[in-house]
Amino acid sequence: MSTDYQQARETLGHRLRELRFSHPAGRLTGSQLSQLLGWSPAKVSKLENGRQTATPEDLRAWAEATGQPQAYDELRARLAGFESHIRSWRRQLSSGHRAAQEAHNTAQADATELCAWESSWIVGILQTPDYARSIFTRFSELHRSPRDVEEAVRARIKRQELLYTGERQYRIILWEAVLRALVCSPSVLAAQLDRLSGVIGMDTVELGIVPFGASLKLPPGSGFWIYDDRQVVTETWHSELWLEDADTIATYTRAWATLQESALYGSDAQNVINSARRSLSAQ
Structure with a gap:
């Protein structure tokens, strides 16, 4: 704490x-x-x-x-x-996951430049419904929260409408581990990787992949979002942190920029995704 x-x-x-x-x-x-x-x-x-x-x-x-x-x-x-700074999952999820998802929908709708780093799973804005369903099911079990999985999935997928308005720029970096983590069935992950491949080239999304073999200036650490250099959102197993002080935001901004130095983009990122996709097909 x-x-x-x-x-x-x-x-x-x-x-x-x-x-x-x-x-x-x-x-x-x-x-x-x-x-x-x-x-x-x-x-x-x-x-x-x-x-x-x-x-x-x-x-x-x-x-x-x-x-x-x-x-x-x-x-x-x-x-x-x-x-407003530390929101325990116990409190947030007391009535299920939908309300927490709607809070993120509002936060992202209020931003114009959104930078993300994720080392554990595909970020919600790029998830397929089946992948999101798997994530919510697992976290409902962890937190023993009400099972409103379908309502939560619908709220998360609705967020993806923000990708197509042309009003926001998403700058997302993923560690290669998230492309290979079987937090869902292999078939669901395969469809999710296909979804990522389709994102590359969108004018509202800059998707970078940090491959396993990249030289890292920082350990991967926990995932986080930066909204317009005014707010950072990150999470732990027990809570979600919404941080607004300038020094903290500056630290996360430096971390994001440092991790970005190891990221691949365009066709190079596509090759990493394709490699993960082929490894699934071989299983």
């Missing part, structure tokens, strides 16, 4: 403690507040000390129990402020 995120959570906890101390009828103890809320004393302590992230429902209940319901809007704004 990032230091900035933890500091923001602790700051919210301090504000919650202030509300407990300033109850109109007099200062409440932690035990008194936990009884009013029907919570364990441990939950009150964790929230005040920044060891647990409050939900919007927790904040509303806290504001009302401390006799200051008008404070809810302020508390919710504080929560939204730091959750």
Whole structure:
């Protein structure tokens, strides 16, 4: 968990403690507040000390129990402020994957130049429905999230309409590993590679492939997107990070430019894709 995120959570906890101390009828103890809320004393302590992230429902209940319901809007704004940077998959996927996909659709629609590096799987904007279906199925199992796979697939595929408006430039770099990773059946991967081959030459997409044999100035690392030099989106197994501070964006921009130095384009990229496709046919 990032230091900035933890500091923001602790700051919210301090504000919650202030509300407990300033109850109109007099200062409440932690035990008194936990009884009013029907919570364990441990939950009150964790929230005040920044060891647990409050939900919007927790904040509303806290504001009302401390006799200051008008404070809810302020508390919710504080929560939204730091959750906009680190969005846990548990929270994002509580109702399934579709909502998270629609958030990405909106973010990409608001950008004009989008740079991506991916070392694990084909980026969503270039996925076939069957490939996307395989990815969502596997992540639903990992996160034990509601199975809205078909709704998520439709939302992700709808994003691909952005490729054809002529209003955006996608600059995407893939590591060769993503062309060969059997995160789906061989037949689905074969169709996905055919889809990639068709993307090369599009005027809205600049697709680069970093082959296994390339000299790398940086380890492949995790995948990420850069939107108009104003926002970076990357993810871990437990959360997704939406980052907006200038220094962080500059670091990711340098990383992308460094990885691009090892990428092949045009017919050379096509040859790498074709090689991966032939290896599937030989299996």
